[in-house]
Amino acid sequence: MSYIYGANGAGKSYFCKIIRQIQSIILLSPILASGNTQLIDSLPLKELSSEIPTFRFSKAYEDSPTLFGISLMHKSVSYTYEFSIKNGIIISERLQKKFRRTETILERVSPSYLDISLKSELSSFLPNISVVKEDVLCLSMAAFLNNSLANELVSAIREIKVLNMATIKAGFNISEEAFSRDRIVKYLKVLQKADPTMDDLEVSFKDKKVERQKFSQDDFENREVIRETAKLSIESSHKIFLNGEVVDYVKMPFLQTESSGTIKLFIILPHLFEILETGGTLVLDEIENGLHPILVKELISLFNNQKTNPNNSQLICTSHDLTLIEDGVRRDQVWIICKNDMGVSSIKRVSKLLSMRGKVNLKQKYIEGAFGKIPQNFFKQ
Structure with missing residues (x-):
């Protein structure tokens, strides 16, 4: 569980966008290699291939490539992958693994495949380089x-x-399996904290559309890009009371009658439980957007509880809500993004910024500027 804080415009959302950009470039590479211009120009791939802007607040970066990097643990081994790109051309690429010692197993020093060296588990790719x-x-x-x-x-x-909690929509990248009976029961336990009268949910898919486009006209394996969209029809059942006792139930159209916060809570739950069940990672921008602080803490508790998170899934969230780090949060779980006077953003872990030992009120220290007054103290080495 990691929390990312920073002032408006400091770069929290860009942190999330950078991960999306890395994923997009990785996804686009095999399609570019296919040479299928029709597919490259199609949506959403056309958006993925758009030019990556350079840093705009410094002349020094106008002609410099943009460097992307990501670190992850896989099978108890740490991997760091980075690449630089300029005008759509890959300038450099490197993959390092660390298990007892650090080893570079992919090194690329120019756009040409002739300047790529591979070692260890990647050596088998050399004949196809x-x-x-x-x-x-x-x-x-x-x-x-x-x-x-x-x-x-x-x-x-x-x-x-x-x-992004501010822009997420119902039915976005959600399969019908996400609304199995078992999942509905899990969602209800959370939704009932927002609306205690809710007793049940019925979800169906309407206006389902599947678009298929061939990967290449002469593709032997007949691969296709498949895009799927659907509208959700949701009906909630609510208790009717008389003298404090449940005497009946009434069904209501969920999206028309529930509050915007409850609807947003419902929309995010399938994504959360998918990650919890698969042991993956969810990066959630503006986690508190539209939600009561108690509900936000309820979502976070799903990741902090071994029973609901048996696969050690990870949640990384950006937020302005300092109540999230009042109690029981380690300083190495909190990150601060700041922007200096020249528009340069930097992200640092609180454990690297705060040298004092013992229990610390992270919320109060943040307000006091102990993690760096923007921008002067934060960037001192």
Whole structure:
């Protein structure tokens, strides 16, 4: 469980967007390698291939490539993957693994595949290295051609779910399995904290559409890009009381009668429980948006409870709500993003900023500016 704080405009949402951008470039690489211009120009892939802007507040960065990086644990081994890109061209790429010692197993120092070196588990991809073009990632192509480690790492990165509570919509990337009877029972336990009269839910999919587009006209394996959209029809059942006793039930259209906060709570629950059941990672921007603080803490408690989170799923959330870190939160779980006078954002863990030992009121220290007054103290080394 990690909490990310920072002032408005400090870069919290961009932290989330960067993860999405990394996923997009990884997804796009095999499609670019296919040379299918029709597919590349189609939506949503056209958006993924848009030019990556450089840092706008410094002349020094106008002609510099943009560097992306991500670290993750996989099978008790730490991996750090990074690549730089400029005008759609991959300038460099590196993958390092750390288990007792650090080893670089992918090193790319130019757009050409001739300047790529592979070691260890990635060595088996060497006979196919020529498929790596100047605008595609080597790791993506190794995964595409079934190198085991590359496939596992690419899958782990792509499966990170990144959502914004301010813009999430009902039915977004949700399958019918998300509303099985078992799941509905789990959702109800949370929703009843917002609306204690709620007794049951019935969910059905309406106006379901599936769009298919061939990956390539001469593709031997006949691969397709499949996009699915659907509208949800939700009916909630509520208790009717007489003298404090339940005497009947009434069904109501959920999306028309419930509060916006309860609806938003319902929309996020399938995503949360999918992560909890699979042991994945959810990055949630503005976790408190539209929700009462008690409900936000209820969502967080799902990840902090071994019973509801048996697979050690991870939640990373951005927030302005300091009550979330009042009690029982370690300082290494809290991150601060600040922007200096030149528009440069930096993120640091509170455990690196706060040297004092013993129990500390993180909320109060944040308000007092102990983690760096923006921008002067934060950027002192």
